[in-house]
Amino acid sequence: MTRTVITQAIIYLRLSDLRQEDLNEDGTGRTFGDRERRLRELADRWGWQVVKVVVENDVDPRTGKARPASAFKRRKVTLPDGSTVMRVIRPGYRGILRDLKSGVASGLLAEDLDRVLRDPRDLEDLIDVAEAKKINVRSLTGSLTLTDGGTDAEITLARAMVAFANKSSRDTSRRVSLGRERKAIAGEHGGGIRPFGFEQDGVTPLEVESDFLAYASTRVLQLNKKTRKPWTLASLAAEARDAGVLTSTGLPMTAEALRQLLLRRRNMGVLVYNGEEVGKLPGEPIVDPEVFRAVVRLLTDPSRRCNPQGPAPRWLGSGIYGCGIHLDGTTCNVGIGDRSPRYKCKASSHLTRNAAHLDALVQATLLQRIARDRGLVEQFVFEADKVPVVDLGALRAEADAIRIELDGLAEDRIRGQITRSQMLRGTELGLLRLEAIDQQIRDAAAVESPLVQFIEVRDVAKLWNSQPLSVKRFVLDTLMAVTIMPVGRTGHAFDPTGVELRFKSPGELPVAA
Known part of the structure; x- marks a missing residue:
């Protein structure tokens, strides 16, 4: 066969698990540099000029690091016509096809057929471009060869080998899947990333x-x-x-x-x-x-906003301290400018106060009152904490029965057996009862409020300092109302008289959730 001289070629390398032929004599794995060098040597033997090296890999969305790219695994994609199909996603490989089609290159070099192709659809796309543009393809192992678009024998061999490679991948996938299922049934960890809360075995709690x-x-x-x-x-x-x-x-x-x-x-x-x-x-x-x-x-309740956007508060009184000029419930947040952090009204820049000094005053006042008045916290421990003994199984059974009845109401309405107003009334009553049942079950699951630990505590300051900011904010928001008031000019010193501190009455809802 006469060797065709090609001046432009692309080297394709795919990040994948090392195979036996990828190991050096000392057992260490070859780097991408080693693998690229071998392909460049092949290009030299054929007289090809390498114009591009494409390294295909994938990115782990959880870590942002490169991970092996698969030539077999498929994902759901949406086509321009709106239909959903399964496709192997490899931008690098698709980019090579575009380069070959546009004339950027006229040759492709790879290590082995199954490093490039394990999906028959991908092979047919390559054959289409190769035949149209008379592309030449070579591999180190000789398993992938297309000469001037590919001879009948070369194309038939490639199709057969891709079919076998695809079957091998499917067999491996099935065995791995069955192995993981067996491990799951046996209570063992199926491998992969360590589950949070457990040791690497996936069983022993961390x-x-x-x-x-x-x-x-x-x-x-x-x-x-x-x-x-x-x-x-x-x-x-x-x-x-x-x-x-x-x-x-x-x-x-x-x-x-x-x-x-x-x-x-x-x-x-x-x-x-x-x-x-x-x-x-x-x-x-x-x-x-x-x-x-x-x-x-x-x-998972769609009626609740369970994950509000925005960062978590970083200051004790953010969104809790009130503005003494805006009496409509406007609160203050901390702003950091040229000076030290300061609380400022959300609606305007008036009533700024040094954040550290104000938090220190509020905290000291709160802890002194808790230490002095042992009954203060107890009266705020809401009745829901005194959870009665309930039959959770009976409650869940009742909830299931109500859901069945709600489905039946819809069917009865379709058949014309009840009026629309009857269906709406029955649905309203059913949903109200479901909400009540849900609250009973939820209350039974969580017994104590964070306030409970502050009842009859000996060292209030020590307990307070051990709490996360969210608990401190909850205790403050439940027990106290803090309002920043306007004062006359006092220079740069912090004026405690410009802050109104009031202990709430039981039953008042807190400002911040």
Whole structure:
């Protein structure tokens, strides 16, 4: 065969697991530099000029790091016509096809056929471009060869080998899937990233992380009972960051990451495979099943804004301290300008106060009152904390029955057996009862308010200093009303008389959730 001289060629390298032929004699893996060098030597033997080197890899969305790119795994994509199909996503490979089609290059060099192609559709796209532009393709192993667009024998061989490579990938995928299913049923970790809250075996609880999961699950429900609003996940995520609790991949905790962790059924000792419960972990679960179910109901309820946008507060009184000029409930936030951090009215720049001095005054006044008046906190521990004994199984059964009845109302309306007003009235009553049942179950899952620990405490200051900012803000917001008042000119010194401190009466709702 006469060798065709090509002056422009592209080298294609795909980030993938090292195979036996990728190992040096000493057992170490070859780097991309080593692999590229071998392909450049092949280009020299053929007299080809390399104009581009394409290294295909994927990016892990959780870590931002490169990870092996697959020539087999497919994902759902939406085509221009709006239809959804499964495709292998490889921008680097698609870019090569565009370059070959546009004339940027007229040759392709790769290590092996299965490093480039494991999906028949990808091969046919390459054949189409090769035949149209008379492209030449070579590989180090000789498994992928197309000469001047490809001969019949070369194209047939390529199709056969891609079919076998595709089958091999499917076999491997099936074996791995079955292995993970067996492990899940047996209560073992199926491999991959270490699940948060557990050791690498996926079974043994990791104390710091498991304690935080249990704590966060309870906190979400505790404060919701008081305000009828969910506790912000941003605040709980900030607590995790302050405590040095990272995700299992070593990243700082975020509100969305925490939400996903709290919704994971492994927390209550249940193992899931393909969305179905297939096994249980040995030992006691990290989160009580009733607490977990209450958290799921809360965080998945579409009528609640469970994950408000914006950063968690970083100051004791942000959004809590009131403005003494705007008497409509306008509060103050901390601004940092040329001077030290200062509380400022949200609506204007008046009534600025030194943030550190104001927080110190409020904190000292609050702690002195708690220490002096032992009954102060107790009267604010709301009745929902005194949870009666309830039959949770009966409540869940009643809720299921109501949902069935609601479905039946819709069917009766379609058949004309009831009027529209009857359907709406029945639906309204059913939803109200469901909300009441949901609240009973949620209240039963979380027994105590953060206020309870301040009842009859001996060292108030020590307990206060050990609390995260979100708990301090909750205690302050429940017990005190702080208003920044206008004062005359006093120079640059902080004037305590310009702050109105009032202890609330039981039953007053806090300003901030």
